[in-house]
Amino acid sequence: MEWKAVYTKPRHEKKVADRLQAKGITVYCPVQTVLKQWSDRKKKVTEPVFRSYVFLQCEEAEELKVLQTQGVVSFVRYLRKVATIREQEIEKIRDFLGNYENIEIEAIEGWQVGDSARIQEGGMKGLYGELVEIKGHKARLILNEMGIQLVAEIPLGKLAKK
Incomplete structure (x- = not known):
């Protein structure tokens, strides 16, 4: 069976x-003591290490049972399908936490200094x-248009990769 992830209500990870x-589903909710x-x-x-996420293994037929669980918001999706996570990735998380x-978990925004946008x-x-x-x-951008250099501060959401 493949691993999947569900979004939970805030602060409901361990309860979910x-x-x-209790419903017989294999679950992994990575935690740490702080x-x-x-x-x-x-x-x-x-x-919980990952706020509002719980990893689980279930068949496609069990997905409705998962969604009906109190505290579950939805499955994590990628390209409109329930996202699957490889066993190796779960093992890497377990090893890392061990x-x-x-x-601390930080999201990767995908932008780095030096990128063209x-x-x-x-x-x-x-x-x-x-x-x-x-x-x-926000990002500071150097714009080399019309032979002059302009520096503008622009929200990341208004930029596209070149």
Whole structure:
């Protein structure tokens, strides 16, 4: 059976994993122990590594049973199909978590300094430039149009790869 992933309601990862296991479905919800600071004390708590995600193995016929589980929002999809995850990828996650502590997950935006980009919206639509800095969800672009150098700060969502 292939691994799949489901989106869960916020902070429902462990509950969803327990409910799916109770239905006889193989589940993997990677967790780590972290030290939390409150105003009056410190405490070690177990938190999911991937917020709002749970991995599972199920047949296509069991997908409805999964979706009917309290706390499950939907399956993760890729190209309009339920996305599948290779066993090797799950094993890599398990190995990684076994060897490291205090892991943080960061999404890859796909942009790097030096990339060429085309502006998709606004007054400079259609112009090309080079990314010189990325801050949060904005990028600074050098535009070498008309023999002068302009620097513009543009939201990443308004850029396309060249």
